[in-house]
């Protein structure tokens with residue numbers, strides 16, 4: 001039995017997107033799933049979690065109990081609707097004020113750890129950390145410097161201001177978590193993080209929800225034909241995620257063998273620069289002459305998504321950049337091989353040749369070859385399917401929560417030693433009294 005010091009109550013900051021939003025469209029994606037799933041897993045270990053997010057509708061309740069021990073607090077900061085993600089930095093003060101006011105309603109030490117997600121929250125976490133004198137852990141989820149290395153055609157690079165903001169948060173946080181070793185290296189090389197302050201904590205999947213199941217009934221529930229070969233894309237529809245690469249590769253396959261019963265299933269809604277031309281993917285299917293082979297579904301809740309994966313012969317993740325790729329793990333957890341771009345965390349999420357195939361680049365011909373290599377070989381696909389579900393078992397949210405609790409412990413240790421005085425921005429008042437954390441058996 002490990003004796004571990006755990007915080008009593010963590011303030012989780014998720015400014016730009018709510019864990020209560022339906023993922024798969026707009027700004028809601030893997031980070032929302034991560035924030036809620038880890039909060040629930042931590043609450044199950046006796047650590048209370050309060051998640052702060054920005055109100056995006058006048059109908060948002062100020063506080064919602066998302067699960068036992070997990071509250072979501074919604075802070076009014078700027079207009080509810082229509083505020084572009086690029087304009088969110090203008091609302092950092094308003095959001096920070098809301099978070100600080102909430103804390104001020106409680107006794108000192110009410111929150112004994114701050115965990116910020118994405119750089120905008122990191123900026124607020126930095127301020128709250130200095131005010132409350134408790135450690136700050138930060139998870140970037142994506143990094144501008146990494147995203148800007150491979151920008152999709154027609155997409156815009158991340159602004160320089162974001163990189164500046166990220167660099168500040170990296171310098172200020174007591175500890176950082178990275179999804180993969182590559183992301184840790186990027187934090188060190190591109191952002192100047194010191195190696196010994198970054199923990200690698202892999203994200204997970206809900207392995208109860210996402211598990212192998214009957215393909216026939218999954219297809220029936222979605223209204224899909226039983227005799228077609230189904231290749232699926234799940235995610236936010238935007239150039240970064242490259243659903244167009246899958247559509248173009250499917251057109252190549254259809255051109256090579258017009259009689260082949262191929263269906264492409266695209267699940268998700270427009271996001272990012274994809275919002276500027278929400279019909280562009282539909283237009284592409286028309287111009288390539290495969291509109292009749294492509295089915296679009298709006299964003300699906302997890303239980304329906306499990307059927308989407310189970311109904312598929314394989315799932316494609318052609319992204320230009322991906323800090324991890326939860327979809328790849330979820331699909332494999334359902335026993336479905338994944339063909340993914342060899343970028344970012346997908347190299348960790350997919351074992352090329354064993355649980356799927358990693359593809360170099362985004363050339364549709366090459367993608368068609370990779371898809372075909374799995375689709376044409378039933379034995380290989382069967383082997384990959386069982387390897388995939390076994391591989392996915394390494395990624396559970398419980399495992400992620402254990403990793404985060406270790407990070408919290410290290411953050412508290414570092415914070416206790418430095419009291420924040422080694423920060424480039426200087427001044428930090430007497431450190432928080434020791435002993436506010438209780439010993440916990442896990």
Ligand code: UDP
Pocket residue numbers: 022023024025028029030031033234235236267268298299300301302305324325326327328330
């Ligand atoms: N998702 C969902 N419904 C959808 C599409 C996506 O719930 O219709 C979820 C999916 O289960 C996954 C997340 O959105 O957990 C996407 O995470 P990923 O890491 O693949 O991509 P991100 O959105 O973070 O770029």
